[in-house]
Amino acid sequence: MLISKLKVFKSHGKQYIPNLLDVTLAERFRGRPVVSPNVDEKTVEELVQLCPVEAISKVPLSLDLGKCVFCGECQFQYPQAINFTNDYRIATCRREDLIVTSDIKKAIPFDPQFVNSYITKYFGRSLKLRQVCAGGDNSSEMELNASMNVNFDFSRYGIEFVASPRHADGVVITGPITKSMEAPLQMCFEAIADPKIIIVVGADAISGGVFANSSAISRDFFNLNKPNLWIPGNPMHPMTFIDGVLSLIGRAKRNENE
Amino acid sequence: MSWLRLKNCGKAINLDQIPNIEYPEFYQNLVEMLEDENFHIADYFGYSTTEGLKLIAIILDDKNSDILIAEHTYHYYCEDSLLSITAKCEAMHPFERDITERYGIVFKNNPWNKPLRFLANRFDKRMIIEKYPFYQISGETLHEVNVGPIHAGIIEPGAFRFTCNGEKVLHLEVALGYQHRGVEEVMCSTKSTLKQNIIAENIAGDSAVSNAIAYSTNIEKLSANLNNNSKQLNTERAIAQEMERIAMHIADTGALCGDIGYQLGQVACEALRTITINTTQMWCGNRFGKSIIRPCGTNFPLNNEICSEIKKNMSDVLKRYDEIRQNIKNTPSVIARFEACGTVDRNIALHIGAVGVCAKASGLLRDIRATHPYGEYKNMNHVPIIKTYGDVMSRLTIRCREVLQSIEYVLSLVDKIDTSIVQSRPIYNNNLMQNAISVSIVEGWRGEICHTAITNSQGEICCYKVKDPSIHNWLALSLAVRGEGISDFPICNKSFSLSYCGHDL
Numbered sequence A: 001m002l003i004s005k006l007k008v009f010k011s012h013g014k015q016y017i018p019n020l021l022d023v024t025l026a027e028r029f030r031g032r033p034v035v036s037p038n039v040d041e042k043t044v045e046e047l048v049q050l051c052p053v054e055a056i057s058k059v060p061l062s063l064d065l066g067k068c069v070f071c072g073e074c075q076f077q078y079p080q081a082i083n084f085t086n087d088y089r090i091a092t093c094r095r096e097d098l099i100v101t102s103d104i105k106k107a108i109p110f111d112p113q114f115v116n117s118y119i120t121k122y123f124g125r126s127l128k129l130r131q132v133c134a135g136g137d138n139s140s141e142m143e144l145n146a147s148m149n150v151n152f153d154f155s156r157y158g159i160e161f162v163a164s165p166r167h168a169d170g171v172v173i174t175g176p177i178t179k180s181m182e183a184p185l186q187m188c189f190e191a192i193a194d195p196k197i198i199i200v201v202g203a204d205a206i207s208g209g210v211f212a213n214s215s216a217i218s219r220d221f222f223n224l225n226k227p228n229l230w231i232p233g234n235p236m237h238p239m240t241f242i243d244g245v246l247s248l249i250g251r252a253k254r255n256e257n258e
Numbered sequence B: 001m002s003w004l005r006l007k008n009c010g011k012a013i014n015l016d017q018i019p020n021i022e023y024p025e026f027y028q029n030l031v032e033m034l035e036d037e038n039f040h041i042a043d044y045f046g047y048s049t050t051e052g053l054k055l056i057a058i059i060l061d062d063k064n065s066d067i068l069i070a071e072h073t074y075h076y077y078c079e080d081s082l083l084s085i086t087a088k089c090e091a092m093h094p095f096e097r098d099i100t101e102r103y104g105i106v107f108k109n110n111p112w113n114k115p116l117r118f119l120a121n122r123f124d125k126r127m128i129i130e131k132y133p134f135y136q137i138s139g140e141t142l143h144e145v146n147v148g149p150i151h152a153g154i155i156e157p158g159a160f161r162f163t164c165n166g167e168k169v170l171h172l173e174v175a176l177g178y179q180h181r182g183v184e185e186v187m188c189s190t191k192s193t194l195k196q197n198i199i200a201e202n203i204a205g206d207s208a209v210s211n212a213i214a215y216s217t218n219i220e221k222l223s224a225n226l227n228n229n230s231k232q233l234n235t236e237r238a239i240a241q242e243m244e245r246i247a248m249h250i251a252d253t254g255a256l257c258g259d260i261g262y263q264l265g266q267v268a269c270e271a272l273r274t275i276t277i278n279t280t281q282m283w284c285g286n287r288f289g290k291s292i293i294r295p296c297g298t299n300f301p302l303n304n305e306i307c308s309e310i311k312k313n314m315s316d317v318l319k320r321y322d323e324i325r326q327n328i329k330n331t332p333s334v335i336a337r338f339e340a341c342g343t344v345d346r347n348i349a350l351h352i353g354a355v356g357v358c359a360k361a362s363g364l365l366r367d368i369r370a371t372h373p374y375g376e377y378k379n380m381n382h383v384p385i386i387k388t389y390g391d392v393m394s395r396l397t398i399r400c401r402e403v404l405q406s407i408e409y410v411l412s413l414v415d416k417i418d419t420s421i422v423q424s425r426p427i428y429n430n431n432l433m434q435n436a437i438s439v440s441i442v443e444g445w446r447g448e449i450c451h452t453a454i455t456n457s458q459g460e461i462c463c464y465k466v467k468d469p470s471i472h473n474w475l476a477l478s479l480a481v482r483g484e485g486i487s488d489f490p491i492c493n494k495s496f497s498l499s500y501c502g503h504d505l
């Protein structure tokens, strides 16, 4: 009994990532895209047609990370126009910063001056979050769980998921917000004491993703409440979440000149 | 019997080839077949046409590896109400409830006529999810416990209502529908094959690969003038699907360990799942395998570097997972919680039409890889792992042994990959057969996933039906917790590990 436990223990070894601020993901991971500055009109037109979620717009050619489902098809067919890098630092505090043009060469902007000062003041050293899945497909949810697992161990920063909105400082939303979840989500958010924050995770939640035109979803929650952090992905990578939250509470800086 | 027999690896057929039969015969056939344990229901749905509502039933004949299909055309105004098949055979309940909810046809004598998922375009909009008609039992010693729709952890929403006698659960009813995003409707609202493929991947993110294979196979079956897939493409798909199974079974092993406070098992499994999904990420850039599966080709052909990484990582996982498995078996305090808990006996599993891990743990052979092989599985002679007790431990054991089995499969499949072959790229503009129907069934890690596509006279998909294995198995969870302490609910729930979004669509 004990011997079999020791075996598991020995093989397990050390699993945690020592420095969460310095991680490089697999080469093929699709994170921040680079949009080429000189793409001819015909290609732009074809790209706009190709994208399944209308994430690509023309004049100037731009890619909206809030809509993109990271299928990579634009890159496969037009590698001269769009290329995804493995830079996972793509969360932003303003919705408009998710729109990538050819001007964005190094990093997706995250300017702390757009973050309310109460966030760093109150939540900088301890942030408790309530997760609400409102039509998510269980991949973003699993990645949120993974950010707390033995590898990422995000709770080392005092950031944790809690079981009740009464214990929470903010809500993390996944899924396009189904009509049936609209009321429970609003109720949960209202049950959180002020000051509080909203974190929106994944293409589904940010823009509706592939379900944007469905009659079964309702986006009214976002007319009533304003998110503080947008985290793109399909699903988002745990590192994107970790970097985004740390940037929001002022414990990580995104260097645009990197 | 006039039902049409198809093969899982065959082509699509024309809609008018489906035998159209009168309801008394249709009813009789279904009741008779479903009494025989060699048959089970794969899908049963309504499809609205100008002639009336077609009720299409798809039955699997496990002995002969056939898919049986037939339809009945229901005329709204000139036909009496139809007799409920659920009354004779419980396995039909979700399908009849769906038809009632969608089209307002009430089946006579249906013992459980409740909304299934509160569709956005349901027939009776007065039915709202907040007022789900839970079954109630009254008595001085009884109390009710309501959980959800939002749960304590990071999981999907669903409302659970327990009726308890003290600590013991008398009855559990699960109300679902909170996750309904309109998958089937969105599928038909676009003509883009790429978009449909991505929707399929998002039906249930934890089964992205399996759903995408089912979808892509339908497109390939409907493309009349297309050659068969290359052998290599099928092999790659099998590798991707087995890696998904490995990752999710390991995740569930870890979650079960976590629920009983056995932390070593939990963290060791978390680490192994990370290795597995990071290998998938290295292959395609996504930890859940989204973007690996595309119709008729691939954007990510395996190369030498990835093959050797898969081999290295999977061998490592094999060794370490086996150690965890041995340790679980050697730890009495773990076994004490899992054994004889949440039992579903064979007879019940049979009656409710259980599939996948849940059926195999109760002694039923339900595994599409063995009974209706597709793609690479045709060459593999897969032998499913079966247990007989039907308790939490059996379901865990099935997972444990399937992980080892799947890793063996992956290792031998990778060896067959010839990286010098140049593979074709995906094709998104196939001309699809007109007025045709295609059924594709795959074995996801939860159980069989069945996708049905119907095209119109322009060769566009006008009806797309998805059946997640959870549709059958949610009832098994409700029955499993009867008589158990309510505190055993979490491990019972995890041992089934059912999908909310796959159910609600």
Ligand code: SF4
Pocket: A050, A051, A052, A053, A054, A055, A056, A063, A067, A068, A069, A070, A071, A072, A073, A074, A075
């Ligand atoms: S990767 Fe994003 S932008 Fe490119 S085609 Fe796919 S969804 Fe559109």
